[in-house]
Amino acid sequence: MEEILAQELRQLGASEIEIGTRNVSFEGDTGFMYKANLCCRTAIKILKPIAAFNVFKEDDLYEKIYNINWQKYMSVTGTLAVNSTVFSDYFTHSQYISLKTKDAIVDRFRDMEGERPNVDLDHPTLRINIHIDRNICTVSLDSSGQSLHKRGYKVANTLAPINEVLAAGMIMKTGWSGQCDFMDPMCGSGTILCEAAMIACNIPPNLNVEEFGFETWPDFDVDLYELIENAALKKIKEFHFKIYGYDNDANAIEKAKENIAAANLSEFITIKKADFFQTEKLQERPLFMVFNPPYDERISIRDVEHFYGQIGNTLKRNYEDTQAWLITSNLEALKFVGLRPSKKIKLFNGALESKFVKYEMYAGSRKFSKRDIT
CATH class of the missing domain: 3.30.2130.30 (VC0802-like)
Structure with missing residues (x-):
């Protein structure tokens, strides 16, 4: 990063x-x-x-x-x-x-x-x-105090939440900055969605931090800080597309709603309980998709090959004109997506060495075959 x-x-x-x-x-x-x-x-x-x-x-x-x-x-x-x-x-x-x-x-x-x-x-x-x-x-x-990944909006966690800083960095690496719809099909506690909304609207990411380290220093200038904060708030911009997410776990959806509300982002983000593999694209316009599927590490999957295969099948059938990015440490499972990634980036999700990969789902008649499996 x-x-x-x-x-x-x-x-x-x-x-x-x-x-x-x-x-x-x-x-x-x-x-x-x-x-x-x-x-x-x-x-x-x-x-x-x-x-x-x-x-x-x-x-x-x-x-x-x-x-x-x-x-x-x-x-x-x-x-x-x-x-x-x-x-x-x-x-x-x-x-x-x-x-x-x-x-x-x-x-x-x-x-x-x-x-x-x-x-x-x-x-x-x-x-x-x-x-x-x-x-x-x-x-x-x-000068920071607590790690800056602790944004202050995470009031409820799921089993394997992604780090806020990693989530923001992933989105920024995709090149998405609010120019079209954005989706997380396996949103968990909503971290990727929150970071996407703050990027799209240019909202300072650490606005909800309770206290920075420098605030207890003898030379802390509260008037200067408020001047800096107000200037940053004036640069917040409007967002005219949709940010939405799904998760198949009702408990995760409730926690995501709590976090989104705590971040004051409810007006920008829509989430609902749904199985991604049963969904299709909502609008006939470009879509960016960024998600953190289970790796079969902290969250186990009964049939990893089938699960990752369903990711590829759903993208091919229902999400044309989409740039889909996912991060996983299960490099073997990636082979079963059945799509050729156009980009691979090495990242670490905590201690797990992972790949952040991009699949381009073109509008029109582009077809994929078994020969595209990597």
């Missing part, structure tokens, strides 16, 4: 954008940091680096963390949490690095003020991120 995130940041107005491995670095002022947290659909965290230095042993780490002016970022009455990521021959245990960092910070406060701040892993005043790559340690403040 790095390219998608870089594109988002560019459109929002970031400068000095550099794509890394599972990260994108950029420059921006305080207002842009607020904006990135509010508006980025494919970011998990927005980190603000405050120091970088070489470390070769534990004492180096402790000393250099201790020497940072932590009083600038929190008070002794505040709380902290430390998260570490380590890629190094010198340091191998991220939890130990977090503990050593915490010790250095609280020791500095105790030595200078006679008191020490407490640790709060759930709702700290300050979240600190330590990243060690070989012998280079980067210390950052976590």
Whole structure:
């Protein structure tokens, strides 16, 4: 998703954008940091680096963390949490690095003020991120707080919900941005539908987040944040097509309705209980379809070959003039769809290596045969 995130940041107005491995670095002022947290659909965290230095042993780490002016970022009455990521021959245990960092910070406060701040892993005043790559340690403040995939609208979950950030990134990779109807035929708790509606209407994805990490910082500028938020809200646009979804599980439909209502998106999304394999296209116009069918992992399928075969048959018979995209980690099952994908993208759904594939169902007389099976 790095390219998608870089594109988002560019459109929002970031400068000095550099794509890394599972990260994108950029420059921006305080207002842009607020904006990135509010508006980025494919970011998990927005980190603000405050120091970088070489470390070769534990004492180096402790000393250099201790020497940072932590009083600038929190008070002794505040709380902290430390998260570490380590890629190094010198340091191998991220939890130990977090503990050593915490010790250095609280020791500095105790030595200078006679008191020490407490640790709060759930709702700290300050979240600190330590990243060690070989012998280079980067210390950052976590401006997001909780992971940004927790949008704030997910009040009810089904058994195998898709991550909100992954859902948004998948939709953006398809090229759909609200130019035609959109459908999720196996919608589960409604995540893909919610993300699609927010993309189509240009609604900030993290509008429902209860609190960002930067809101507890000493320099938080509430007036600036409200200015940024109001500017983003003014860019919301109308949507003139349909977004709809089906699921064969009545319980999933009820949960999806709850989530859609919590996201204030009920006016844009229609869902109903239906078996996709018994449906047909509602309108004689272009349709984008994005879905996350069962993989036979967390949700078991009695006959995987038959199930994926039905996906292909339904698309061929009932959904012409449709771009259908699906994600699955069951690569063997894809063979039974019986259609040749025009695009395959490697993605990870959690820890599961998956393929995000595109099937183009043309209007008219294009036929498919057994020879098209991949």
